[in-house]
Amino acid sequence: MARRFHGLKRPKVRQDWSRETLYNLSRLTTPPAHTKTFFQQKWMAKSLARGYHNPYVREGQWTRLFDRRLPAVVSMNHQYLAKYDGSEMARGRGMGVEKESISRRRGEDGETGVAAAGPFRDGDQVQRQYDGRVQKTPYMHMTFHPLERRLDTAIWRALFSSSVKQARQFVVHGWVRVNGKKMIYPSYQLNPGDLFSVEPERVMFATGARKKKRSxxxxxxxxxxxxxxxxxxxxxxxxxxxxxxxxxxxxxxxxxxxxxxxxxxxxxxxxxTKPEDEADARKAMKNLVLRAKRILEDSKRKLSGKRQQELRAFAQSVRKTMSKHRPNDSAALAEEDGVEAFETALAEIMTKIPDDDLPTESTSTTQAQTTASAISNDPKLRDPDRVDNYNAQKDAALLAAALARARENPIDISKPYATPWHPRQFMSAFAFIPRYLEVNQRVCSAVYLRHPVARPGLAEVPTPFSAETMGLAFNWYLRRR
The missing domain is CATH 1.10.287 (Helix Hairpins)
Structure with missing residues (x-):
């Protein structure tokens, strides 16, 4: 493995989520062949392909894994299978009767590309009749199919890590289980039906945004x-x-x-405005008191007496805190008590209020549109009390929605990833799951369904290289030593 893993002079694609890989993907082309010998073409294609397909596997180990038999399947048409049982493929063999040419049968039958009916009907022509245009099978893209069985490659394909190297680290450190048992060998060969899972905390660290500082x-x-x-x-x-x-x-x-x-x-x-958007701590606290007062006045009939007492006590505690400090000493007020603590306290009170008593975001949006149109059209409805009541309901709905998001995705400095959690940069360009894996992102587990195969027009081993490059790489390993 080269000391400089990512290079920008020569576009070499790696199995990771990085800006270098994304940039090299945009510049990736098929290497020119008119100025190189066949040996040089094969060697260059091999170096490019091995730089992407798990380069941490030693070359000697990979050559032992290499198999010249590339797995592939042929999709059969259901109409053809329902009409024929397969005996037409061998009909007329060994009877001393020669098959008629396709051109003659076309003239007799009057159909283009369809064999004539009779005992010498060609089964391939029948299949082609129902399949239409036959697509080519990209066999060469399956050159590195044995590497897809490795545990570290499967973890990266399932989007549980940001690179194959990180997937190897998870396995070696004991964060991965296969069929319920801890597995510490990245080279473990998965079999169809194997269930592998990664610790959810590690997956969040691998796929989440990186922290700027530990503190x-x-x-x-x-x-x-x-x-x-x-x-x-x-x-x-x-x-x-x-x-x-x-x-x-x-x-x-x-x-x-x-x-x-x-x-x-x-x-x-x-x-x-929200309290966290205020530059002055005293103004933010006044805003909190005003919000609590609005919520209390608007939903006084729906709230229980205990909830009303909590809202009044909250407003009183904020006022006492503001009275301890001078009007011009907002910095000391923010450092000692902080607006976030009072905001959290108000959010905790709002969690105790039933959801039925609070309007949802969609309801508040609809009410806002209705109220705005009514006030603008009818001058009699321009009542400031009604507008204040609507604003109070909207504030309560927004606060409840923000609190729900905070409970699902809290801020925690002790986590090794940035909080609140959001996807890592450049992840969306590489977010795809192959067909041979069944992934459940909620429990960070996946099932290896079957070995990857090639089918007409599709190869299930993901690779960024062209068929020409993969064919040359296959020929490099196909030679006898």
């Missing part, structure tokens, strides 16, 4: 996304400021009215 729950991917959001926000603010300046220059004295409208918009936005 942080975020990843570098999160930082990049946050930078993109900040750049888009700054660009949008710049456009808004330019638009405001133009408006002020055009309207002149009407700028005071515009400022008043802007203040009301900012207040309305402060009422609807």
């Amino acid at each position: 942080s729950a975020l990843s570098a991917q999160d930082d990049a996304e946050e930078d993109d959001r900040e750049s888009s926000r700054s660009a949008q603010k710049t456009k808004e400021q330019e638009l405001e300046e133009r408006t002020d220059e055009e309207q002149g004295e009407g700028s005071d009215a515009g400022a008043a409208t802007l203040e009301s918009d900012e207040e309305r936005e402060a009422m609807t």
Whole structure:
């Protein structure tokens, strides 16, 4: 194995999820053959194919696994099987009667590509009649089919690891079981019907985003996304400021009215923003108290007395915390108590409220559209109390949905992967499962159904190389030594 595993000068594809592999896949082409001898063509094709198909297997070990008999199957048409029993394939043999030519039978029968009816009917022609155009079987793509039986390759094919090397690590460290027993040998040959499973925590580590630091729950991917959001926000603010300046220059004295409208918009936005989006800790706490008050007033008839007491106690505790610190000392307020603790407390209270009492996201969206259209059409319905009630229901629904997502995917600094969990970068380009595996992602287990085979128009051994490259690699190992 080369010391530099990923190279960009020569596009060599590897069995892993990385940006280098994705870039090399986009540049992969069939090597030119007009300037090279047949030996050089075979050697180059062999090096490319072995660099992808489990290069951690030693060359001597692979040559012992190599089999010149490539497994393949032929799909039979059900109409043909229902009409014929197979005796027509051997009819007329050994009777001293020669078969008629296909061209003569075409003229007698009047059909193109169909054998004439009679005792000398060709079974291949009958099969071709029902199958239509016969597709070629890509036998050469099955060159490395013995490697697909290996346990480490099967783990990577089942999307339980981000590379074959990581799959080998899982096996050696004892995180893999085959048929309920621990297996520590990556070269174990799977048989049809074998069940292999990987520890779910290891699978989440392998397929989840990487952590930026051990003491942080975020990843570098999160930082990049946050930078993109900040750049888009700054660009949008710049456009808004330019638009405001133009408006002020055009309207002149009407700028005071515009400022008043802007203040009301900012207040309305402060009422609807989430606490974690607030820059000032004191404003965030005021927002929490306002949310709890709205939820309490809106659902007073539906909530039990105990839930109402908890909401009142929560608002009172937030007020006491705010009274301990000075109005200008928001940094100390955020460091000592923190907004996240109060937000978590409010979320815990909301979990105790039955789901029937809270509107769902779809219901809140429908209510928002209905309320907005009614208020805009009928001036009598422009009641601020009704709007506040609707906003309270919407806040409660959003809070309940966010809490449900937080329970399913919590933030945990002790995990070796970034939390909340999200897929690893570049994973979607490699996310496919072969036909010979049956995978259950919920329990991180898979069944090796059968050995991979080639069928007309399809080879079940996934490979990024062309049939010409795989054929040359097969010929390299086919030679006698």
